[in-house]
Structure formats: C-alpha cells, structure tokens
Amino acid sequence: MMQNFVFHNPTKVVFGQDTIQQLDQLIPTNARVLVLLGGQSAKTNGTLDLVRQALGNRQVSEFNGIEPNPTYETLMEAVAQVKREQIDYLLAVGGGSVIDGTKFVAAAxxxxGDPWxxxxxxxKAVTRALPLGVVLTLPATGSETNCNAVVTRRATHSKRPFNSPHVYAQFAVLDPTRTYTLPKRQIANGLADAFVHIIEQYLTYPVQAMAQDRFAEGLLQTLIELAPGALADQPDYQQRANLMWTASLALNGLLATGVPQDWATHMIGHELTARYGIDHARTLAMVLPALMQVQRHTKHAKLLQYAERVWHITTGDDAERIDEAIARTRQFFESLGIGTTLRDYDLDERAIDEVVAQLIQHGMVALGEHQDITPDVSRRILSLALGAANQAA
Amino acid sequence: MMQNFVFHNPTKVVFGQDTIQQLDQLIPTNARVLVLLGGQSAKTNGTLDLVRQALGNRQVSEFNGIEPNPTYETLMEAVAQVKREQIDYLLAVGGGSVIDGTKFVAAAxxxxGDPWxxxxxxxKAVTRALPLGVVLTLPATGSETNCNAVVTRRATHSKRPFNSPHVYAQFAVLDPTRTYTLPKRQIANGLADAFVHIIEQYLTYPVQAMAQDRFAEGLLQTLIELAPGALADQPDYQQRANLMWTASLALNGLLATGVPQDWATHMIGHELTARYGIDHARTLAMVLPALMQVQRHTKHAKLLQYAERVWHITTGDDAERIDEAIARTRQFFESLGIGTTLRDYDLDERAIDEVVAQLIQHGMVALGEHQDITPDVSRRILSLALGAANQAA
Incomplete structure (x- = not known):
C-alpha cells in the first residue's frame, strides 16, 4: 500500500541558457555574500565572472577549495570565514560537493554546540541555517534541489549524510551551457550517480505507487537514452539540458513519495570512497549490480518490473529476465567507461574486510528497505563485486 | 529545444490516511480561520467534523455554497465575510471549484481596486493574498498544488482563468479515504480532467524535453490503468490514492517545465460550461478528440509518440496510427460514461455559433501552442465534435 508522506520542496529552479544574470533578482541587494567554490574550473571557464557580474555592487567574498567529498575540516574553515566576515548569504557555485558543503556551512x-x-x-539537531542559493555546474547529485548533504571527516575516514528542511537552497540556477567544459569523466559519473539515485527509490518492493514507478522508469529510460551521446567530444545543449534536469528530478523528493527506499548501495559505496578515495559514482557502480544479485529474492517483483519497463526484456523465465536486467545495468555503467568490480580499482580481498569493518564501526549494520543487509550480507555483496582475479590482469 | 523555465512550487503536500489531524500543526494557533465549502457533502460524510476537531480552539467560521464553476457573485459574498470577521487564514475543504474560489477570495x-x-x-494585478490551505476531497483539477484558478461571472456567461504565485496553498492535505463517498460521476470527471490537463502540456510539438515527456506519458498510462476500476461500487484505497496523487502531479507545474503548451481544449470547453452548464471535464471530452483531428498536422510528431508510448500502437502507417490514437482517446472517455459529442449533451448546430461568438467576445481568437486556432478553426473543431444526428436519436 502506498505509504503516507509529506512532500515539500521550496527550492525555486531557474533553468536555461543565460540564467546566471537572474542572480541579481534572486539575492537581496543588501546581502553580504560568500561564494563557495571547489577547484579552479569556475574561474577558468568564466562561470565565476558571470556570477560576480550578476551580483553587482553586493559585498562578495569567496571561499575556495571545497574538495570532492567535502571534508568537515575544510568546511569548518569556511564557517570561521562566515563568522569573521558576518556573511548572511551563501552562494554555492559548483557541483554536489560544493553544494553539500555549503549546506553544512549554512547549518554549522x-x-x-559542536557542529559535528x-x-x-x-x-535532526539542525534548527536553523543561513539562506543559501546554488549555481549548478555539474549535473549529478541532485543536491541543488534537495535538503541532503554528505560530509567526510578526514581524520576518521567517516563519510556521513545529513538532511534538514532548513538547508534547502532558496534557488538553484541551472544553465546547461555552464557544463560544457566538464571532463568526460564527470559527465559519466553524473549519469551513473543519477541512475543509482533513482534505483534506490524504485527497486525495493511494490506498493502500487503507480505514478512514482512511472516517473522512476521514465528517468531511467532518459539516462539510458542519453548515455551513448554523453561522451561525445562536442557538448550538445539538448544532451546537457536533459541530463541536468533529469539528475535534479532524480533526487528532489518526488520519486520517494509514498514508497520504501533502499540506499544500501550508497552506504556501502560511501565507505569505499571514505577509505580509498574512489569517485562516489564509481563506488555505486561497483556495489549496485552485486547488491541486485544478492537481494534478488526480496527485490524479485520490482526486478521483473524493471526488466520489462526499463530494459524491455520480455523473453525468458523470471530468473533469466532478472539475470538479464542485472547484466544490462552493469553494461550501462561499463558503456560509460566506469568499472563495476573492486579489481577495476586495484582493490583485492582485503578491501572486503576493511569496508565491512567500517560499516560496523559506523553503525551501518541493518541496511536496505527491509533492514536485512547485515554486515554478513554486505560481505557477500562486496565479495560478488570483487570481480574475477584474471579480469584484473 | 527545451525552453528556459522557472519552476517553484512551495505547497507542502501532506498525503495519506488520517492526515487531516495534522491541520493542528499546519495552521497558526492564533489564526482566525474561514472554512470554505461547496455543497453539503463535507458535512454529511464527516470530513468537516474531522477538520473542526483538528482546528481545536481556533476561531473558525464557515462560508458555504461555493458552486461548481464558482461564480464571482458568490465569491464576493465570501470576501465580504472575510472583511467583516477580520479573517486571516482561509481553508478550502472540497474539490477544484472550492479551491479555485478560495484562491480568488484570498486575492480579492x-x-x-475592482476585484474583477x-x-x-x-x-497579473495580484500583488498579495491571504494565506490559504486545502483539504482535498475530490481528485481532479490539481488546483490543490498549483496557483491557477477559474472563476465565472454569472451575469455575462464569462468563465475566466487567472494565476498568481501569491495564491499557492501553503499546504494541501490529501487523504484518499475522504473521497470514498464521491458519486461515480465525479470520479469519472476527475479521471477525464486530469487526462486532459496532461495532454494540454504534452501533445504539442517536440522540444526534446525527455523527462517531461516520460512523466506525462507515465501519468497518462496510470490514468488509463486506473479507469477500469474507477467506477467500481466499493472504493479502494490504492485506486483512490493513485488517482489523487496523479491528478495533483498532472497540474503542479512539473509537466509544463520547458515545453510549449496548448490549452485550447480548455478555453473552448470553458465556453461550453459557461453557456450550457455542462461539467468541465465533459466539455473537455467533447472538444479534445475533435481538436486532435483538426490539428493532426501541426501535432503530427507528438501524436505518433503518444500513439506508441501511451497506447502501444505499433502497426499501420502514420495516418492510421494517429487515427487509432484519437479513437482510443475517445474510447477512454466513453469507457468512463462520458459522452464525447455535442449531441450527447442535447446540443445542436446552434451551439457552434453560440460558442464561437463567445470565444470572439472573450478574446479567445488565437489559441493553441501555435496561436493558430482562430475562431474559424474553433468552428471546425466544434463542427467535428457535434456528432452524427442519428447518434442523438
């Protein structure tokens, strides 16, 4: 049965070409603005110039250097700057890491008390936050239109999610042309990340949430259709516009309405990133096909629906259809140039022990929509994700 | 090419069984609340009692009698009551007409100046409005999660839409069990109304808005799957929950992002309702199949996509596929017990002249996504919608 839910997403999406100039209407004229940035790309590709032009005569300072998988240690430096400069508006210019980090800074x-x-x-401890806005440059995480964030504590290899309605961006400017200078690796990661976000909210057990299932299937089909052209040398507006909006819709709360959710792939993947520094999306691509295999009985009905509606698999018995759907999922990631086994990232059996130990240490001992992914089950998933030794040669 | 857009829907949706009690958290405790109602159903089926219990000790008064196709004349009586009683919060309890009317009262x-x-x-003249909330009892119009409303001036047979970001409901409580006492006619109308809302935002010309198309197709498929069970004697939670959420999603702004829109079926349908008092949804069912036929060349590409993805029509040449898609659309309405010709509602050729005259009088002379539905084209649509004389016998 469809579950009761609350859906409330107050972020204003401003989408399209030449929309950065609208920042002038979106941010109060008397705001003291801190622009938060990742690496150098927003400076070298001109996005920061456009932002500064749009902000006009406002007091604007910058915080540079929010890293991929933003760290508590770095973000606390930004918090100190906010306090020192009496900043009252945060503007994230970047992708999911910059946006996640900005959400943490807004709350912290x-x-x-202790921001940790x-x-x-x-x-849950968050009761207020500074207002924030987003200029998105990397379509992937959906962070621009949700209230989630993930922060890593460098000292302890601890990668932790939080969410709070207080950290929704007031607005998100999505200009597809600002993604044109992204490396192909990031576009591939974005496709994979959005794909798994949808799967986590869809591939559980049926509750007859008909519209939500159709939306999830529609977004998955869109990503599959986008994939072949995604790694073309010349960026294409249609391609980027569709990826950008699809990745936002994948995790803006809509797909989650009234349905069970999984998120075990993410929790296991987070440990792989925290321990080995592997790109977030790539950890998901390792874990997901193995998790689908290990959980194929509890996900039986939805796997068959996924096989039919997303991959149009209509022949074979149930087991064969499910095998084929898992194989197609793996092929999707591989087609993006993303490896799907631990060995593809030069990991071996020791990684299984290390990741399982971290899951236990971080309390991730009952994952998935049935809370039945214990450390033993995570071990089976990771073992299956290891890949054949000769593949690594 | 996908068009630039702004998407901002601040309404909080509270969905599921026993959610009316949450009104206590949703409305300020010191509010002076006016509950706006349609006919007697909310009183006789217990919904009003639940609302009053949830509102506790707040100052609550009622305005009864907002009619289907709410009239300016009636709503101005509510405006007078709001002023007389210094009301500062409006709560619509009902379906689209009550909600639309409440939006107008909030603004007026x-x-x-003159509220007309x-x-x-x-x-566009609206610069502020009283805060309002909704308890939905009739899934159909989507008014609970959008900023649109339609008001009729009885004196002049004038049915006019308006929209303003100031009239979004702060919250919408959607409890599917509160629809159980609805007459079948209203459920049928709701399915038809939601169906046409989706079509108006989808069946235009392609702009490669991939996710939006998939969402529209998914909602249309959901309504088609719901239809056979919709008129069953015993209401079913799954059925009603899916209809309720689908009808909201059909017109909450999401499908319209970045795409051209039509709305000619609505504008012509409004004149039929204003002149003859025919149910809104039934006027749409009359106009739409005829409009699809008359506009089949400008809608060619999307009609083929609709045929394939929504109705799974994969044989025949283009013209045959389009014919079949139009026929299936008509059959969908007929399967709900909704007639699709003017003669089904005892109208004859004179109605064509009368409706075209009203369209001209109301300035509806360039309708549709290409603004090419002139009064002459509307006449052709209405002539095709007339139906064979012997069918009326």
Whole structure:
C-alpha cells in the first residue's frame, strides 16, 4: 500500500541558457555574500565572472577549495570565514560537493554546540541555517534541489549524510551551457550517480505507487537514452539540458513519495570512497549490480518490473529476465567507461574486510528497505563485486 | 529545444490516511480561520467534523455554497465575510471549484481596486493574498498544488482563468479515504480532467524535453490503468490514492517545465460550461478528440509518440496510427460514461455559433501552442465534435 508522506520542496529552479544574470533578482541587494567554490574550473571557464557580474555592487567574498567529498575540516574553515566576515548569504557555485558543503556551512555557522553533532544526529539537531542559493555546474547529485548533504571527516575516514528542511537552497540556477567544459569523466559519473539515485527509490518492493514507478522508469529510460551521446567530444545543449534536469528530478523528493527506499548501495559505496578515495559514482557502480544479485529474492517483483519497463526484456523465465536486467545495468555503467568490480580499482580481498569493518564501526549494520543487509550480507555483496582475479590482469 | 523555465512550487503536500489531524500543526494557533465549502457533502460524510476537531480552539467560521464553476457573485459574498470577521487564514475543504474560489477570495480580500481586474489581468494585478490551505476531497483539477484558478461571472456567461504565485496553498492535505463517498460521476470527471490537463502540456510539438515527456506519458498510462476500476461500487484505497496523487502531479507545474503548451481544449470547453452548464471535464471530452483531428498536422510528431508510448500502437502507417490514437482517446472517455459529442449533451448546430461568438467576445481568437486556432478553426473543431444526428436519436 502506498505509504503516507509529506512532500515539500521550496527550492525555486531557474533553468536555461543565460540564467546566471537572474542572480541579481534572486539575492537581496543588501546581502553580504560568500561564494563557495571547489577547484579552479569556475574561474577558468568564466562561470565565476558571470556570477560576480550578476551580483553587482553586493559585498562578495569567496571561499575556495571545497574538495570532492567535502571534508568537515575544510568546511569548518569556511564557517570561521562566515563568522569573521558576518556573511548572511551563501552562494554555492559548483557541483554536489560544493553544494553539500555549503549546506553544512549554512547549518554549522549558526549552530549552538559542536557542529559535528549535525552529522551524528543525521541533521535532526539542525534548527536553523543561513539562506543559501546554488549555481549548478555539474549535473549529478541532485543536491541543488534537495535538503541532503554528505560530509567526510578526514581524520576518521567517516563519510556521513545529513538532511534538514532548513538547508534547502532558496534557488538553484541551472544553465546547461555552464557544463560544457566538464571532463568526460564527470559527465559519466553524473549519469551513473543519477541512475543509482533513482534505483534506490524504485527497486525495493511494490506498493502500487503507480505514478512514482512511472516517473522512476521514465528517468531511467532518459539516462539510458542519453548515455551513448554523453561522451561525445562536442557538448550538445539538448544532451546537457536533459541530463541536468533529469539528475535534479532524480533526487528532489518526488520519486520517494509514498514508497520504501533502499540506499544500501550508497552506504556501502560511501565507505569505499571514505577509505580509498574512489569517485562516489564509481563506488555505486561497483556495489549496485552485486547488491541486485544478492537481494534478488526480496527485490524479485520490482526486478521483473524493471526488466520489462526499463530494459524491455520480455523473453525468458523470471530468473533469466532478472539475470538479464542485472547484466544490462552493469553494461550501462561499463558503456560509460566506469568499472563495476573492486579489481577495476586495484582493490583485492582485503578491501572486503576493511569496508565491512567500517560499516560496523559506523553503525551501518541493518541496511536496505527491509533492514536485512547485515554486515554478513554486505560481505557477500562486496565479495560478488570483487570481480574475477584474471579480469584484473 | 527545451525552453528556459522557472519552476517553484512551495505547497507542502501532506498525503495519506488520517492526515487531516495534522491541520493542528499546519495552521497558526492564533489564526482566525474561514472554512470554505461547496455543497453539503463535507458535512454529511464527516470530513468537516474531522477538520473542526483538528482546528481545536481556533476561531473558525464557515462560508458555504461555493458552486461548481464558482461564480464571482458568490465569491464576493465570501470576501465580504472575510472583511467583516477580520479573517486571516482561509481553508478550502472540497474539490477544484472550492479551491479555485478560495484562491480568488484570498486575492480579492486584500486587493486594491475592482476585484474583477484580477481576472481581466489573468492574475497579473495580484500583488498579495491571504494565506490559504486545502483539504482535498475530490481528485481532479490539481488546483490543490498549483496557483491557477477559474472563476465565472454569472451575469455575462464569462468563465475566466487567472494565476498568481501569491495564491499557492501553503499546504494541501490529501487523504484518499475522504473521497470514498464521491458519486461515480465525479470520479469519472476527475479521471477525464486530469487526462486532459496532461495532454494540454504534452501533445504539442517536440522540444526534446525527455523527462517531461516520460512523466506525462507515465501519468497518462496510470490514468488509463486506473479507469477500469474507477467506477467500481466499493472504493479502494490504492485506486483512490493513485488517482489523487496523479491528478495533483498532472497540474503542479512539473509537466509544463520547458515545453510549449496548448490549452485550447480548455478555453473552448470553458465556453461550453459557461453557456450550457455542462461539467468541465465533459466539455473537455467533447472538444479534445475533435481538436486532435483538426490539428493532426501541426501535432503530427507528438501524436505518433503518444500513439506508441501511451497506447502501444505499433502497426499501420502514420495516418492510421494517429487515427487509432484519437479513437482510443475517445474510447477512454466513453469507457468512463462520458459522452464525447455535442449531441450527447442535447446540443445542436446552434451551439457552434453560440460558442464561437463567445470565444470572439472573450478574446479567445488565437489559441493553441501555435496561436493558430482562430475562431474559424474553433468552428471546425466544434463542427467535428457535434456528432452524427442519428447518434442523438
């Protein structure tokens, strides 16, 4: 049965070419703005210039250097700058890491107590935050239109999610042309990340949430259709516009309405990133096909629906259809140039022990829509994800 | 090419069984609340009692009698009550007509000047409104999660839409069990109304808005799957929950992002309702199949996509596929017990002249996604919608 739900997404999406200039209407004229940035790309590709032009005479300072998988340690430096400069508006210019980091800074800058509690409480301790806006440059995580963030504590290899309604961006400017200079690797990662976000909210057990299932299947089909052209040398507006909007819709809360959710692939993947520094999307591509295989009985009905509606698999018995759907999922990632086994990333059996130990240490001992992915089940998933030794040669 | 767009829907959806009690958290405790109602159903089926219980000790008064196709004349009585009683919060309890009417009251109660200007300006004259919330009892129009409304001036047979971001409901409570006492006629109308809302945002010309097309197709498929069970004697939670959420998603702004829109079926249908009092959804069912036929060349590409993805029509040449898709659309309405010709509603050739005259009088002279539906084209659509004389016998 469809579950009760609350859906409330107040972020204003401003989408299309030449929309950065609208920042002038979106941010109060008397705001003291901190622009938060990742690496150098927004500077070298001109996006930062457009942002600064649009902000006009406002007081604007910058915080540079939010890393992929943003760290608590770095973000606390930004918090110090916010306090020092009496900043009252945050503007994230970047992808999911910059946006996630900015959400944490928004909450931590006005938090009473130890800001690490924001993460240990999964965000429940957050009661207010500075207002924030987003200029998105990397379509992938959907962070621009949701209230989730993930922060890593470097010292402890601890990668922790939190969410709070207080950290929704007030607006998100999505200009597809600002993605034209992205490396192919990032576009591939974005496709894979969005794909798995949808799967986590869809591939569980049926609750007759008909519209939500159709939306999920529609977004998966869109990503599959986009994939062959995604790695072309010349960026294409249609391609980028569709990827950008699809990745936002994949995790803006809509697909999650009234349905069970999994997220085990993410939790296991986070440990792989925290321990070995592997790109987030690539960890998902390792874990997901193995998880589908290990959980094929509890996900039986939805796997068959996925096989038929997303991959149009209509022959074979149930087991064969499910095998084929899992194989197609793996091929999708591989077609993007993303390896799907631990060995593809030069990991071996030791990684299984290390990741399982981290899952236990971080309390990730009952994952998935049935909370039945214990550390033993995670071990089976990782073992299956290892890949054949000769493949690594 | 996908068009630039702004998407901003701030309404909080509270969905599921026993959610009316959450009104206590949703409305300020010191609010002076006016509950706006349609006919007697909310009183006789217990919904009003649940609302009053949830509102507790707040000051609550009622305005009864907002009619289907709410009239300016009636709504101005509510405006007078709001002013007389210094109401500061409006709560619509009902379906699309009550919600639309409440939006108008919210804007008119604080409007400087002649409130009819709200409608002649299509809503542009609205600069503020009283806060409002919704308890939905009839899934159909999507008004609960959008900022549109339609108001009729009885004196002039004038049915006019307006929209304004100021009239979004702050929240919409959607409890599927509160629809159980609806007459079958209203459920049928709801399915037809939602279906045409989707079509108006989908069946135009392709702009490669991939996710939006998939969403529209998914919602149309959902309505088609729901239809056979919709008129069953015993209401079913799954059925009603899916209809309720699908009808909201059909017109919450999401499908319209970045795409051209039509709305000619609605504009012509409005004149049929204003002149003859025919149910809104039934006027749409009359106009749409005829409009698809008359506009089949400008809608060629999308009609073929609709045929394939929604109706799974894969044989025949283009013209045959389009014919079949139009026939299936008509059959969908007929399967709900909704007639699709003017003669089904005891109208004859004179109605064509009368409706065309009204379209001209109301300035509806360049309708559709290409603004090419002139009064002459509307006449052809209405002539085709007339139906064979012997069918009426």
């Amino acid at each position: 800058a006005v938090f009473d 509690d924001i993460l240990t409480s999964w965000g | 109660a604080v409007f400087d 200007d709200i409608l002649t300006s299509w809503g």
